[in-house]
Amino acid sequence: MHTIDRGARPDLQADCANCAGLCCVALAFAKSADFAVDKAAGEPCDNLDDGFRCTIHPHLRERGFKGCTVFDCFGAGQKVSQRLYSGQSWRDEPEQRASMFAVFPLVRQLQELLWYLDEARRMPAASALHPELERAAAQVEALTLSPVERILATDLDGVRAPIATLLREASRLTRASLPQRSAVEPATAPSAGKRRKTPRIAPGADLLGADLRGHDLRGADLRGALLIAADLRDADLAAADLIGADLRDADLAGADLRGALYLTQVQVNAGKGDARTRLPGTLTRPAHWHS
Known part of the structure; x- marks a missing residue:
């Protein structure tokens, strides 16, 4: 079996205890199979309490909020709340509300890029790319900690394009390192102990x-x-x-x-x-x- 070392990176995992409920306020959602109600961007979800906790978190799916269970900020919530805004919330500093809500989804995308770069750096077959992956990660990390104005002015497509190339190449090298697959022979059903080709x-x-x-x-x-x-x-x-x-x-x-x-x-x-x-x-x- 192919494996890669997936050591935990707390900074790339959501830490709701150190976030001001940004995903429950900054983002919009529309009434659908994933959300029971409409909510505009910048408006707190009705299920958010005064301590920035979801009051129906254990029952999101049953209550019609399946979309919330498939969202991950990749650590953007605590980074924006604690690092960029020094622990101040949108309730504490209402004049910073607009910029906080605007910067959160951008940092979330940058954190996701960091997660993918970290994943690629754990692929042994892509070791030749590790220095480039590390440089890219350092650049993105520095950007996430830049002044808010710089983050808001970031060309995300320009940041993402060269990283996407690196991630594709890391994947190619890893997949090429597998034993050669045999010729394709369609099957009608899986046999015991065998995989369908x-x-x-x-x-x-x-x-x-x-x-x-x-x-x-x-x-x-x-x-x-x-x-x-x-x-x-x-x-x-x-x-x-x-x-x-x-x-x-x-x-x-x-x-x-x-x-x-x-x-x-x-x-x-x-x-x-x-x-x-x-x-x-x-x-x-x-x-x-x-x-």
Whole structure:
């Protein structure tokens, strides 16, 4: 099995105790299957209490707020609250409210880039890229700690483009290091102890509702793939590139995701798994998954 060292990075994980509930205020959401009500950007969610805690957090899905359970700020909340605004909240300093709410989603995107860069730096097969990845991470980290005015003026597309190239190359090197897959021979059903062999899938493929049960997806390039409600039960996704893949309602029961590349907690939360689903050590099994 392909594995990478996924040491925990607390600074890239949400710490709600040190945040002023920014995701519950700064961001907008529309009434839908993911949210029970409409909420405008900059308006506090009705479920946010005076201590910046969600009053229905254990019951978000049952109360119609599934979208909240698949959001991750990658540590942007505490960085904005504690580092950029020195622990002051939007309630304490209402004149800073607008800038705080504007900078939060930008820092969130930068923190996500840092998470992906950290993931790439843990890929042994991409060791030749580690110095470039480290330089890129240092530059992004410095940007997240810049004056608010500089962050607000940042060209995120310009920051993201060279990093995306590095992440793709780290993925390519890692996937190329796997043992060569055998020729494709479609099967009608998985046999005991065997994986269904799968044809090569183009990045960004439309696999909505696709039957991929028991497939050998080791080293597959699934970046940006539309995997909504796909059947991935018992599939092997070792070293599969899942950056940007949409796993909403994908059936991950029994799937092996331990060595998947760029797999985030958001993607895991969006899917449906069970006790047999194998996850990387730093990702948490969602409470809504079957036992």
